[in-house]
Amino acid sequence: MPASPMPRARTESHRLPNDLAPYWMPFTSNRQFKSAPRLLAGAEGLYYTTVEGRRILDGTAGLWCCNAGHGHPKIVAAIQAQAAELDYAPAFQMGHPKAFDLAARVAALAPGDLDHVFFTNSGSEAVDTALKIAIAYHRQRGEGTRTRLIGRERGYHGVGFGGMSVGGIATNRKFFGPLLAGVDHLPHTHLPEKNAFSRGEPAHGAHLADELERLVALHDASTIAAVIVEPVACSTGVLVPPKGYLKRLREICSKHGILLIFDEVITGFGRLGANFAVEYFGVVPDLVTTAKGLTSGTVPMGAVIARKGIYDTFMTGPENAIELFHGYTYSGHPLACAAGLAALDVYAEEGLFENARALSRYWEDGLHALKGLPHVVDLRNIGLIGAIELEAIPGQPTKRAFDAFLRAYDKGLLVRTTGDIIALSPPLTIGKAEIDLIFGRLTEVLKAAG
Numbered sequence: 001m002p003a004s005p006m007p008r009a010r011t012e013s014h015r016l017p018n019d020l021a022p023y024w025m026p027f028t029s030n031r032q033f034k035s036a037p038r039l040l041a042g043a044e045g046l047y048y049t050t051v052e053g054r055r056i057l058d059g060t061a062g063l064w065c066c067n068a069g070h071g072h073p074k075i076v077a078a079i080q081a082q083a084a085e086l087d088y089a090p091a092f093q094m095g096h097p098k099a100f101d102l103a104a105r106v107a108a109l110a111p112g113d114l115d116h117v118f119f120t121n122s123g124s125e126a127v128d129t130a131l132k133i134a135i136a137y138h139r140q141r142g143e144g145t146r147t148r149l150i151g152r153e154r155g156y157h158g159v160g161f162g163g164m165s166v167g168g169i170a171t172n173r174k175f176f177g178p179l180l181a182g183v184d185h186l187p188h189t190h191l192p193e194k195n196a197f198s199r200g201e202p203a204h205g206a207h208l209a210d211e212l213e214r215l216v217a218l219h220d221a222s223t224i225a226a227v228i229v230e231p232v233a234c235s236t237g238v239l240v241p242p243k244g245y246l247k248r249l250r251e252i253c254s255k256h257g258i259l260l261i262f263d264e265v266i267t268g269f270g271r272l273g274a275n276f277a278v279e280y281f282g283v284v285p286d287l288v289t290t291a292k293g294l295t296s297g298t299v300p301m302g303a304v305i306a307r308k309g310i311y312d313t314f315m316t317g318p319e320n321a322i323e324l325f326h327g328y329t330y331s332g333h334p335l336a337c338a339a340g341l342a343a344l345d346v347y348a349e350e351g352l353f354e355n356a357r358a359l360s361r362y363w364e365d366g367l368h369a370l371k372g373l374p375h376v377v378d379l380r381n382i383g384l385i386g387a388i389e390l391e392a393i394p395g396q397p398t399k400r401a402f403d404a405f406l407r408a409y410d411k412g413l414l415v416r417t418t419g420d421i422i423a424l425s426p427p428l429t430i431g432k433a434e435i436d437l438i439f440g441r442l443t444e445v446l447k448a449a450g
């Protein structure tokens, strides 16, 4: 295999790799990237700096995660101090105070009796953990036949075998064999013919939750452990739930003794201007998965938040027995806990969730001003999330949006694309001036594409 050589920079040789070939990049068109690399060297506040020294406005909070902006001094200091004080503590049969402190803080942010927190290292691990807890919970209660998991078309729940199986994006599934047995899917909620250009929650589609009744009739409730959905399906291109949909799903799950899991890996920690989507929509599930904003993306960490009744169901049997045979070497890692505690402090002290809420209307107006630009077939938004759906180039799906991504990057703006959809989710530290910049640059990009 030929290597992809890259010349060393004259002054800052440590910033440029010699050889781009060995790194097999995730969810990336490796050959395209390595032919014209987009390498970031630094980040501060709302901006990245590239290895060439260009400033890039971060329209995606990294990957939907850097909610406090980049390089926040308080978070940086907490991570540095923690590395010096306690680098690692065994996660099994041992602990360290910050894991308990962070669990208590996260539980306090989650409403109702979502009181117990299980730490993981990613959203994918949080999802697989929640699915395992759901199945084991029913077994603990003597309902071991409840093993079936229900996801949703177009859902994204990470890349573990559990998350992939309940996920509903064909490209993420079709290469990997039969996946988990006993999984079914609800229909997605995207109804462009009725809901295109909706502001916030679309009016049509609550009835799609009733499809769960059909699946219950097919499989019988006694075989179903849990339903998992993203309250707002983000990675598939921002599908905002129709008004009343989540509430209906909650009612049907409760009626049949099925656990409801909200995957809040993106929507947690302020993205909608609330602690969690749970609070935003006023619908309380049984388990919440989260990650990303938990540490503002600084140190990998995920979590499952469980209702008290679920935790209590496991706390039986001899006291010296392990109650749940599950966990990760790095569950509750000290660096992640320190980062998480600092991130939660920053969110509260700087009122970042309130900022997101206060700006969400301005954001919505800025996004919807793009209506009428070439090839824009839909605009969707909620909180500080936005999506621009473009008409695909005939025979070349994804190309139009990817070209827009490249042009935006050239203009100093980072966006994210999925299919022919441009997704936006800036750090929650954003202000009106930078919102104007994002939509101004996107207007130029879309006009040039016309």
Ligand SMILES: Cc1ncc(COP(=O)(O)O)c(C=O)c1O
Residues within 6 Å of the ligand: 121, 122, 123, 124, 125, 127, 156, 157, 158, 159, 230, 234, 235, 263, 264, 265, 266, 291, 292
């Ligand atoms: C809803 C949802 N669940 C799970 C994941 C997977 O998280 P990770 O990439 O940290 O494994 C993501 C990532 O974007 C996500 O959006």
